[in-house]
Amino acid sequence: MPIGENRHMPISSDTLVFSVALNHYDRIYDRNIASHRLYAARHGYDYVCVSRPAWTTVTEAVWLKIELLRSSLAKGYRWILFVDADCELRAAAPKVESVSKPDKAVYLAVGFSGNVNSGVIIARNDPAAVEFFDAVLEVSSRAVPEMDWGENGHVIHVARRSETVDHLDRRWNNNADPTLEDFVRHYSAGGPMRPLYCMGLTARAVQLAVRVRLKLLKVAGQHQVARAALPNRLSALGDRCRRLYPQL
Template identity: 45%
Template sequence: MKPLVISLGFNGYQWIYARNVETQRAYCVRHGFDYVMVSRPRFSNMLMECAWLKIPLITAALEAGRPWVLFLDSDVEVKVSAPSFLSNETGSSDLYLANGFSGRVNSGVIIARRSERVVSLFSEMYSNAMKPIPAEDDVGWGENGHVIHYTKRYNGLQILDARWNNNFSPTLDDYFRHYSAGPMRKFYEFTLFEKVVYRAAKIYNKYLPHNKLSFNESMDLLMNSVRAAYPQAFPMPFNKSTGRSISI
């Protein structure tokens, strides 16, 4: 199987950063990778916590047999000069992350090589999603704090050069430019359409009905919807005893 590159965007973000998504798609064409932009369902009342979905997506792809998975946030622009992410392989590492502007690892770019231990690591992160982590690791929302916390002592981690996830320097000759909230966001030149969608998304998210389901219930529903929409990338788990695919 080919390496798989994954991005995701719901609640308008799939349109706000559509230009970045096209650079990701072009990168995969150049290097012969499979690419999936997860944008269905179009909307989710999980709001910003949708970012957690990247963890089970990466896990599902690895468990389906992908030898390598690269996850890119939708606000990551891939430069034409970017080499294959496989060039980072060390032989012993199965997880590759770069430090962000905070000096801690940033989960907007995740490279994972298939192994039992890295799948176990992602599973551990996800199963503890709603459990508190030390303040020194917390970022306030989403999965990044848990990625920081659970990779601190993971001996399969290789820290990447900042060029692979640059979210702090507009002058760096980078490969992956990450316009995340922080120093780089102001350098992203939104088109008029993108500005309108961005403002509309903010209003939509503000008045979206409160999600009455638990985090786990919401994520299970969302993940099952994604598996149904993208069965080749994220096939349903298979029950050998019954011969049928199963929902989470």
């Protein structure tokens, strides 16, 4: 029985696909969000795009996926696919459960950096997956050797020490090769794929407005959260999102 199975929870499938698109990323990457919805509908999965609250700090926005992965496992989903807002789910993408391997509960692909990339995370409902995300959240308040500006370095840190992680075929998180016949095309920041994303005029205008706002917050020192304060801030934001999105 999956962790936290509850027949009264507001879910209609045993698989959840979700994305975090705060700070109006749902409008900037509207074409990608549409591809997430199509993929979920094609396979009969539940789908949630977390776009509220509309604004939060950059730190909380990138870490929220880990908090919500942990809580959505407690909802009882057998499989969960998290995809960043800047990921396009392609028509060729197979079912989530097709990646299943014995004794593996968390699935990550290696990105252009040579390390696992947390823009796509697949989790099977298993105590080992719960332990993995708990471990990532536990180290969120301190520095780790692999640390970067967001959560990815902490995911790398825990994944290197976990026996439950399996490396996905890179087609599941392709942020490096535009010629690859991929399942998930990831237009990740700083990578070779980002310039290939075709953004409409409205999305460009929203992106400009967001950049201006975040720059002003940076000048005011309000765009990030102090590491020591992150666990409490993340828990509070997670609670707010769970009230807005009961599936999580």
